[in-house]
Amino acid sequence: MEKKDIVGIKDVAKRANVGLATVDRVIHGRSGVSKKTREKVLKVIEELNYKPNMMASNLSKKKTFVLGVLLPNVSKESSYWGLPVKGVERAGKELQHYPVRIEKFLYDQASVKEMRKQILKVINSKIDGLVLTSKFAEETEILLQDCNEKNLPYIFIDSNERDEKAVCTIQQSLYESGQLAGQLFNYCFQEGNILVLFFKNIMDSEAGINKKIQGLNDFLKENDSLVKTRKYVISNFSQEQVDKELNKIFAGNENIKGVFIPNSRVGYMARYLHNNAMDRKVYLIGYDYLTENNEYLQKGAIDFLISQRPEEQGYKAIIKLFEHIVLKKNIEPEIFIPLDIITSKNYKYYLNYED
C-alpha cells in the first residue's frame, strides 16, 4: 500500500523517459549526461520529490569508505585521549553494517617527530575523510592544505576555533566553561583567592586555556565578587616537582580558597590537596572524568569536574563524517558539546553512558 507512495529511481527514469543509469548519473553529479537530459531529470526529481534510499544504495555499492582518525594516543600524563579513541571505536562498531572502515593514525603527544610521521602517513593514505584535533596548529597546516586540494572532508574535535572548510567543528565553549567554573566557586565562597594552575605540555596551546580563564575572571567581575584569581604555569610533570612548586605558592598566598585547573590534569593538584592537610577547605574545579580524576572526586579532593565529553566527541565525529560521506546528509557546521557538571554524586552515570 505504501509502496506506491515511495518514488524510486525507476519512477524518475520512466517519467523522464531515460534509463536508470542516466538518473543515477544525474543524482551523483557524474559526467556523461547532456545538459538537456540532466535538466529534464532534475526537474522530474523535483516534481516527484524523489529521495534516494540509502539502504539500497549501500547494498549495491561496492566501495567501502575509509575514515581516517588522526589523534593523540593515551599518554602517561593523561588518559584523556583514550576516550575520543574509544568513542571512535564505538561508532565504528555501530556502523559495521555499512560499507565503512576506520583507519587510526595515533601519535604520542610528547613527540612532535612521531606526530609528523603520522601526518605523512595520512597524506599518503587513501582515506575518504578525516577526524582530527586542532591542538597542534602549525604542523597541521600542511595536512589541511593537502585535504583541501584533494577535496577530502575533515572534522575537528576538541577544537577551539572555527574552520570554514571543515565539514564540522565539534567543540565546547571555552569561555563559558570558565564562566561556569566561576559560578560554581561563587556558590562555595565569596571572598579569598582562586589559584589558576595551567599544567602545560609541549603541544598545548595557551590560547584556549586563556579563554577559560577569561570566562572565570569575567564572571567574578560581573558579579562584583571579592574573589581574585592568580595564574601559574607548571610544565614539569613529576608529582614531586609539582608538590614543591605548590608548597611555595601556598606558603606565599594565605587565602587560597579555590583552585581552578583549566584542563584535565587535575590529578596533580588533587593529590597535593589530599596528601597535604590544609587549615581550611580548598575547593577544586577542573576538567573531565578521567580514571585518575575520579579517584579524587570520590575522595572529596575534587569538588567539580566540567566534562568535555571526550568519548562522545570521538563518537560523534565519526558518525557525522559517515553521515556526510555515505548518507550525504547535511551536517551542522558547529556542534557545541554541553558543559556537564560532574560531582561525586553523579559521576557514575557519565562513566559508561553511551547514547
Add this chain to the structure above:
Amino acid sequence: MEKKDIVGIKDVAKRANVGLATVDRVIHGRSGVSKKTREKVLKVIEELNYKPNMMASNLSKKKTFVLGVLLPNVSKESSYWGLPVKGVERAGKELQHYPVRIEKFLYDQASVKEMRKQILKVINSKIDGLVLTSKFAEETEILLQDCNEKNLPYIFIDSNERDEKAVCTIQQSLYESGQLAGQLFNYCFQEGNILVLFFKNIMDSEAGINKKIQGLNDFLKENDSLVKTRKYVISNFSQEQVDKELNKIFAGNENIKGVFIPNSRVGYMARYLHNNAMDRKVYLIGYDYLTENNEYLQKGAIDFLISQRPEEQGYKAIIKLFEHIVLKKNIEPEIFIPLDIITSKNYKYYLNYED
C-alpha cells in the same frame, strides 16, 4: 577483495546443501524445516560465523513496523511531556529510511478517562512495539498483561522501577538525584532549613518523589549537616493559591535557606521567589529545563535544575525499540539517564542538544 570475507546466506546455503529459503527459515526460527535440516544449517551458520546483513534484509522486507507511543500530552501545568514526544519525533525522522512508522497515543494527564480511552486504542491497534511511561500504575496493568499475552515488546521511559518483562527500562536514579540536590545545597549553605515542596497532580505517584526526598535527607545526615528539611504537598495548581500557601509557610519558618522541588513544576516556586522580596538568598533546586523554568533560571530565581533529559528519553526509547524489533539487537535491560546539573551558565547547551 573484502567481498570474499563476508559470508552471506548464499554461502551458508551452499555449504549446508540446502536452498536459500531454508536458511532464511532457520535464521528466523520459522516453522517448516525438519529438525535434521535445521540443525545442519545452524551448525554451518556457527562455523561460518554468519551475520545477517540488515540493510539487505530491510530492503527486501515488505512489512513496515509500527511503533506505538503511549504518553501524556503537554498540559497547561507543565510542558514536560512535550519533550519526550519531541524526542520520539526526532527518532522517527532519523529512521525514515527504515521500514518503520510511529503511531502516537497521547492523553491529557489530568483526565483518567481519556487515558483509558487511549489504552483501549493501543490494545485494539496492530502495533509491533510500544513505548510508555509507568507513572499511572493501576491503569496500565491490563495493558501490560495484554502486551505480554500478545508477546508485544515494550519499553518504559521515566520509570522508577524495573519491569522484568520490558525490553528495557529507561530511568534516572531518583535516590541519587536527591543526594545530588543535597550536595549542591551543601555547597551553598551549611545551616538552616530546606523546604521540600511537592506539587502533586492526580496521576502523580508519591513513591518516586519520596525516593528523591530520602536521598536528600540521607545526604544531609551522612554529612552531619545542620540543615533540616520539611516537606509540604501542594495540589492546587493556581499561582494565587500557591502564593497564599507559601506566604503561610514562610511566615512560620524563619530560617528557610533552600527550596527543593522534587519534580519539574519549579516555576510556581520561582515566580514566588522572584515576585516576593526575601530578606536573604533562598537557593532553589528543581528538575528539568522546561521553557517555563529557563526563564527563572536566567533571572537567578532558580539556582540548579537537575535534568532528566526528557527529550533524550523519548528519542532513546524509539531507537532501542527499533533496534530490538528491526535490527534484532540485544538491548541492555536498564538504561540510566545521567543526572545533568543545569545552571544559568550552561543551560543553553542542553536546550537543543541532540546526540
Add this chain to the structure above:
DNA sequence: CTGAAAGCGCTTACAG
C-alpha cells in the same frame, strides 16, 4: 552521451 542487464544479500510468494 545513453541504456539494458547483472548484481548487492535477503525475503517472499509459489510450486512442488
Add this chain to the structure above:
DNA sequence: CTGAAAGCGCTTACAG
C-alpha cells in the same frame, strides 16, 4: 518439508 525465481532500490561495468 523444501527450493527456484522474482523482487526490494540502487550501482556498476559493458556495449553501443
